[in-house]
Amino acid sequence: MLPTAEQGIICVTLCQSITNMFTLIAVVRLDERTGNIFILAGDNIQIEIFRNGRWRFLE
Numbered sequence: 001m002l003p004t005a006e007q008g009i010i011c012v013t014l015c016q017s018i019t020n021m022f023t024l025i026a027v028v029r030l031d032e033r034t035g036n037i038f039i040l041a042g043d044n045i046q047i048e049i050f051r052n053g054r055w056r057f058l059e
Contacts, residue, residue: 003030006053007037014039014047014055 003011011028018025018041027040037049046058 001030001032001035003035003037004051004053007049007051010049010053010055011037011039014049018042018045
């Protein structure tokens with residue numbers, strides 16, 4: 001399974017924003033079960049990007 005174009009654009013945009021804050025990105029992973037992208041950055045930033053390009057912070 002590959003990420004959608006929408007996911008790719010949002011992923012790059014979010015990763016750019018995170019690194020602009022001088023925060024390290026530890027993991028960027030495509031969940032093969034759901035097709036969602038997961039980003040883990042810094043001490044507590046967790047983001048899920050859905051197949052339609054929408055995203056949310058995880059707690």
